[in-house]
Amino acid sequence: MLSQFFEYARYLKPVMKLFIAALAAGALAAAASGFGFPLMIAKVFPVVFDNTQIPPELQDMIARLVAPEHMHLAVLLAVCSLLPLVFAVRGIGTFFNVYWISIVSMKVLEAIRLDAFSKLQTLPLSFIDRQKRGDLISRLINDAANVQGGLVVAANDIIKQPLTLLTALAFLVYKVFVDPNTAVVLMNLGLIALAIWPIRFFGRRVMKKSKQAQDELGNITAAAQENLASQREIRSYGMQEQQVNLFLGLIQRFFKINLRTVKYRHFLVPVLEMVTALGLGVLLVRGHEMGITKADFTALAAALFMCYDPLKRLGVTLTNLKSAYASLERINYLLKEPDTMPEAADPVPMGRAAGRLDYDGVSFSYDGARKVLDGINVHIRPGEVVGLVGPSGAGKTTFASLLPRFYDVSSGALRVDGVDVRDASLHDVRKNIAFVSQHPVLFHGTIMENIRLGRQDAADDEVVAAARAAAADGFIMGMPDGYQTMLGDGGSGLSGGQRQRIAIARAFLKDAPILILDEATASLDAESEALIQQELDRLVEGRTALIVAHRFSSIRVATRILVFESGRIVGDGSHAELYASCPLYRELYDRQSL
Numbered sequence: 001m002l003s004q005f006f007e008y009a010r011y012l013k014p015v016m017k018l019f020i021a022a023l024a025a026g027a028l029a030a031a032a033s034g035f036g037f038p039l040m041i042a043k044v045f046p047v048v049f050d051n052t053q054i055p056p057e058l059q060d061m062i063a064r065l066v067a068p069e070h071m072h073l074a075v076l077l078a079v080c081s082l083l084p085l086v087f088a089v090r091g092i093g094t095f096f097n098v099y100w101i102s103i104v105s106m107k108v109l110e111a112i113r114l115d116a117f118s119k120l121q122t123l124p125l126s127f128i129d130r131q132k133r134g135d136l137i138s139r140l141i142n143d144a145a146n147v148q149g150g151l152v153v154a155a156n157d158i159i160k161q162p163l164t165l166l167t168a169l170a171f172l173v174y175k176v177f178v179d180p181n182t183a184v185v186l187m188n189l190g191l192i193a194l195a196i197w198p199i200r201f202f203g204r205r206v207m208k209k210s211k212q213a214q215d216e217l218g219n220i221t222a223a224a225q226e227n228l229a230s231q232r233e234i235r236s237y238g239m240q241e242q243q244v245n246l247f248l249g250l251i252q253r254f255f256k257i258n259l260r261t262v263k264y265r266h267f268l269v270p271v272l273e274m275v276t277a278l279g280l281g282v283l284l285v286r287g288h289e290m291g292i293t294k295a296d297f298t299a300l301a302a303a304l305f306m307c308y309d310p311l312k313r314l315g316v317t318l319t320n321l322k323s324a325y326a327s328l329e330r331i332n333y334l335l336k337e338p339d340t341m342p343e344a345a346d347p348v349p350m351g352r353a354a355g356r357l358d359y360d361g362v363s364f365s366y367d368g369a370r371k372v373l374d375g376i377n378v379h380i381r382p383g384e385v386v387g388l389v390g391p392s393g394a395g396k397t398t399f400a401s402l403l404p405r406f407y408d409v410s411s412g413a414l415r416v417d418g419v420d421v422r423d424a425s426l427h428d429v430r431k432n433i434a435f436v437s438q439h440p441v442l443f444h445g446t447i448m449e450n451i452r453l454g455r456q457d458a459a460d461d462e463v464v465a466a467a468r469a470a471a472a473d474g475f476i477m478g479m480p481d482g483y484q485t486m487l488g489d490g491g492s493g494l495s496g497g498q499r500q501r502i503a504i505a506r507a508f509l510k511d512a513p514i515l516i517l518d519e520a521t522a523s524l525d526a527e528s529e530a531l532i533q534q535e536l537d538r539l540v541e542g543r544t545a546l547i548v549a550h551r552f553s554s555i556r557v558a559t560r561i562l563v564f565e566s567g568r569i570v571g572d573g574s575h576a577e578l579y580a581s582c583p584l585y586r587e588l589y590d591r592q593s594l
C-alpha cells in the first residue's frame, strides 16, 4: 500500500525542505519522548527520593553559583527543572512538526487537486459522459481532502512514532546494559507482537468501509448536483417529496457505512491499550519478584509505555492511511484514465482554415458497439452553408461533434482543409471553429467577460462591436451596469433569446471560418427565433457552416442540406432537389409545414 503513496512523493518535491525540517522537528520531539523522558525519571527520582548524589561536575557548577546553605535546594531545583525542560523540547518539536507538516500537506493537496482538475479538462468527453458529475466533484473535493488528512497523519506519525519507539528501546537496552537485573523488562517487549494483529485486522476493514463511504459521499454530491440543476422540472412535476426521500435514503446509507468506519477505527485504541496494560502488569509482577527499585521500575515502566504508545498511534495512523488510500484510489481513477484522444506527437500546423471539410468513410460509435454514424462520405466546400436534418437520434449532432474533436472518429477520417483533425493540435483545430448550441452556457462573471470568451485578447470596443452584430447591444445597455452587469451561474437573469444573443456575439467575436449551430434556436419561441435568425444569417456569411436543425426555418439560409437516417446520409442536395427526390425529407418537411 505504501508504494501507492510513494508514487505521490513527487508532490513533495517542491516542499522538500520544509518537509525535512518538519521531520527533524518530529525526530526531536520523538527523542525527547522516547529517551529523554525515561532518562529524566531514572536520574531525577533517585536524587529527590533517595538522596542520590548528582554527578560531581554538576555539583561543582552549582556550588560556584550558590551559597553552601542553599546547595540542597539548588540541586533539587536543578534536577527537577530537567523534567519541564524535556517536555518543552518535546512540545516545541511537536508544534513545528505538526505546523510544517500541515503546510506541506496543504500544498500537496493543492497540487493533487489541480492535477485532477487539469486532467478533467483534457479527458475525452466520452469519459465525462459516462460519469456522474457530482461524483467527479466529490472526488476532487472530498477525496482529495481525505488523502491530505491521511498524508498529514502519516508524515507526522510515520517518522515520529517509530523514532519514539526506537529511542525508548534504546533506553531499555541502555538500562539493561547498566543493570543486567532489569533484563526482565525485555521479555515484555514480546507482547508488542500481540499488538500487530488488531492493527492489521481493523486496518483492512477501515479501508474497505472508507472506500464505500467515499463512494456514497459521491452519490450524495451527485444527487444534490442533479437536484439543483433540475429545480424547474422537479417543481413542475411535483417531485419534491420523491427527491427528499431519495436524498434521505442516500444519507442514511452513508451514515450506516460511515458508522462502521468509525467503529473499526476507534475500537483499535482500547484493544491496544489493553495490550499495554497487560505489559505493565507483567512488569509489575516480575519486577516485584526480582526486587528492582521503585525508581528503576518507574523509569522502565515509562520506557515501556513509550514503546507501546507509539505502537498504538501507529496503529491509528495506519487505519487513517488505509482510509486515505481508499480515496487515493478514487482520485487515481481520474489521474490514471488513459487519454484516448491524445495530441498528435508532431502536429501539422494549421493557420486560419479556408473551411473545406471532408468526411471520408467516417463511422462512429459512443460505446464501441452500436454505430451511430456509419460510413459517411461528405465533402463540404469552403463557405458552404449546410443544414443537417433527420429524425431524432439519426446522428446529426454527432456528425457535427466530430469536427471540434469532442469525439474522435472510430474509423475513416475527418479532414479540415485536407488535414486530418487528429494530426493537427486540438488548439489549432478548435480555434477555427465557433460553436453555438441550443442551451448556451453563460459563466459567472460580467456580460463583457462572457462575450470575451470568444476571443480572450479582444479589446472592449471589439466586444461591443460583436454584441452589436448579434443585436445584443440594445438589451445590454438597458441593464443597470451595462456590459459590467454580473450574470449569475448559468446566466440566470437573462431570457432564452438574450442568452442566445450573447452566444452569437461570442461567435462573431471569435470570427472563426467554420461555424456549428446546433439547434441554436430550438428553445426559442417563434417570434424570438425569427428575430435571432437574422443575426444567425449574418453570422454564417462567408463561413463554412453546419446547422443542426429541427425547424426548417433555421436552415432557410442553407445552400445544401444533408438528410440523416439511422447514422447514414440518405439525402444530399438543395431543398428543391431533396423535396423532389428524398421521401424522408419530404415527409419531415411536410409534417412541419402542417
Ligand SMILES: Nc1ncnc2c1ncn2[C@@H]1O[C@H](COP(=O)(O)OP(=O)(O)OP(=O)(O)O)[C@@H](O)[C@H]1O
Pocket: 129, 366, 367, 372, 390, 391, 392, 393, 394, 395, 396, 397, 398, 399, 564
Ligand atoms: N454522449 C452520448 N453517449 C452515448 N450515446 C449517445 C451520446 N449522444 C448521443 N448518443 C446516441 O447517439 C445517437 C445519435 O445521437 P445524436 O444526438 O447525434 O442524434 P441527433 O440526430 O442529433 O438527434 P436529435 O435530433 O434528437 O438531437 C442516438 O441514438 C443517441 O442516443
